[in-house]
Amino acid sequence: MNTARITRPAAASTVVGGLAFIVLGLMQAVRPQDTNPLVTGEEHIILALFALGLILVIPLIWTLAAHSTRTATIGASLITTGNALLAFGATSSNLNGEDFPWFPAVALPANLTLLAGSLTLAAALWRTKSLPRPHTAALPLTWLFTIPLSQLGGPLLTGLYYLLLLPHLTHPTSQPRA
Numbered sequence: 001m002n003t004a005r006i007t008r009p010a011a012a013s014t015v016v017g018g019l020a021f022i023v024l025g026l027m028q029a030v031r032p033q034d035t036n037p038l039v040t041g042e043e044h045i046i047l048a049l050f051a052l053g054l055i056l057v058i059p060l061i062w063t064l065a066a067h068s069t070r071t072a073t074i075g076a077s078l079i080t081t082g083n084a085l086l087a088f089g090a091t092s093s094n095l096n097g098e099d100f101p102w103f104p105a106v107a108l109p110a111n112l113t114l115l116a117g118s119l120t121l122a123a124a125l126w127r128t129k130s131l132p133r134p135h136t137a138a139l140p141l142t143w144l145f146t147i148p149l150s151q152l153g154g155p156l157l158t159g160l161y162y163l164l165l166l167p168h169l170t171h172p173t174s175q176p177r178a
Helices: 008-030 042-056 058-066 070-096 103-128 133-138 141-146 155-168
Strands: none
Touching: 008 042, 008 058, 008 155, 042 058, 042 070, 042 155, 058 070, 058 103, 058 155, 070 103, 103 133, 103 141, 133 141, 133 155, 141 155
16 A cells, blocks of 8 residues: 555544534434425534535545545545535525525536546546555445435445545555565
8 A cells, every 4th residue: 555644634624524424424314304495403404514524524535646646636626626516505505594596506517526536536546556445445435325325324434434544544654565
């Protein structure tokens, strides 16, 4: 593996972001499905945790990309863009009390960008063996757990995944043998 030391602020950001996803997942797993477009009660907390988690894991994504290839940087850029757009949309809906009419026009491209970035970053990490293969293969699943499986508590697994990455980035390791 070819990893380097993650900065303390990035590690702290990842811990808080991972915990936000875990709490979000637990909340969504125990609450009934809601089709009401209005944001009420605990949905404000859910949207805030979602946006917080998306933003706070961005430094981890860039740390992963920094220890791989240029393709990884493209993947990290796409993930950052998708996360920022989704966080913006969620925060706007949270403050407005319901989704704005333009929300689907932002959410669809943001989701596609996030998925494409996850696949691109994972492919780059796979080629460089920057992370253990199971961790690399699981990276695109964070989109699946966070978005399509969110109502079932999927963000819980996303948060655990991010927290499980930290030990692989906290101690420098040597270059792989040729």
